[in-house]
Amino acid sequence: MRLHFKAFLTILFPAALLLVLSCEREKEDPVFDAQYLVDAELIAEYSAGEVVEMAGSLGLSTPGIEFLIKYDVSVYRIVYETTDTRNNPVEASGALVVPVTPDPLPLMSFQHGTITRDEDAPSYFQSEQYLATLFYSSAGYIISLPDYLGYGASRHLEHPYEHGKSLATASRDMLRAVREFDMAVNEFSASEKLFLTGYSQGGYATMALLKLLEQENESGLTVTAATAGAGAYNKTLFAEYILGLNRELTYINYFIWVLDTYNRVYDIDRPYSYYFNQPHASVIEEEGIFANTEHNPRKLFTGQFADGVLSGTDTAIMEALADNDNYDWKPSTPLRLYHGTDDDFVFYFNSLTAYDAMTARGAAGVELVTVKDGDHGTTVPEYFLGTFLFFAGF
DSSP: OEEEHHHHHHHTHHHHHHHHHTSSSOOOOTTOOOSSEEEEEEEEEEOHHHHHHHHHHTTOOOTTHHHHOOSOEEEEEEEEEEEOTTSOEEEEEEEEEEESOSSOEEEEEEEOOOOOSGGGSGGGOOSGGGHHHHHHHHTTOEEEEEOOTTSGGGTTSOOOTTOHHHHHHHHHHHHHHHHHHHHHOSSOOEEEEEEEEEETHHHHHHHHHHHHHHHHOOTTOOOSEEEEESOOOOHHHHHHHHHTOOSOOTTHHHHHHHHHHHHHHTTOOOOHHHHBOTTHHHHHHHHOTTOSOOOOHHHHBOHHHHHHHHTTOOHHHHHHHHHTOOSSSOOOSOEEEEEETTOSSSOTHHHHHHHHHHHHTTOTTEEEEEETTOOTTTTHHHHHHHHHHHHHTO
């Protein structure tokens, strides 16, 4: 099933409204006009039994799991209007995972982790990392999964990796589109409850989204509770830490990706030779950010660049990093952070400094769950199950 909402709402909405008003479940807004929703297409359907089997593949096949998984699930590909990093209008996309029931259920925005291939974006719903959302949805959540800019409908753009503002606006605007979809059709009913969650890049995106939604205080987008796992919230400290290391880092290319994004998005526009020693600068220039290059920051980055960050004198880079710091503010929403102490991709101090800064500002609803000896992968199960139990309390 595919619905093109610009045409649908212009031609059919008046007649559909008369029918809806005569039905048991009323949709109240007779002057409804979609500002964000462009297109919705049903792309997959799963029975509750299939979800139980998939839960087993995620290691969640525990006694009683079948009592949590209650609903069949439908997955839609959503296309919606948002803005790019220059504030120009652009169409973006994502997946909407919906329990098959007329009962009003809470809405959850699930911000995905780092991906490097377009086909792994949520709107294609092919990656295993989204199987967890089927479990959540079958248990009673309507789930919005934004692709972010640079994937799906906006794949012609470069993905602005770890750019907080665009991650937040793309996620917020999909939530707006989901609310419009709910108003336009009788396929599901979203309650006023709204939960946010994400891990890794998704954890950072969740923190940026939560901050944006609290600042805007928009009707229908008041957050009930949020969890964020292993996000790089303290970009300034992260950069200083990396540039001070003299050992190999497995995930150095992802740090290069962040630097490349900020160099472009903030119009710093320096050549790679400013940041990277030769021959590494030429290799990255020719082969891209995931080139097989030096993994020791001391050998990879130029002394000029490292000194500028460590001394705080590189104003352009320090301002870009500060603009993406999302750790030192006071959330009013109940917020739980998850992080493993042995995470060598996104270091534990990101969550620790966020917790310390937020509580120092008087944020009473912030918790930090520290997973002893957990790395970036082994911490995921505790984050996933902990999030489910945490949200169940609201």
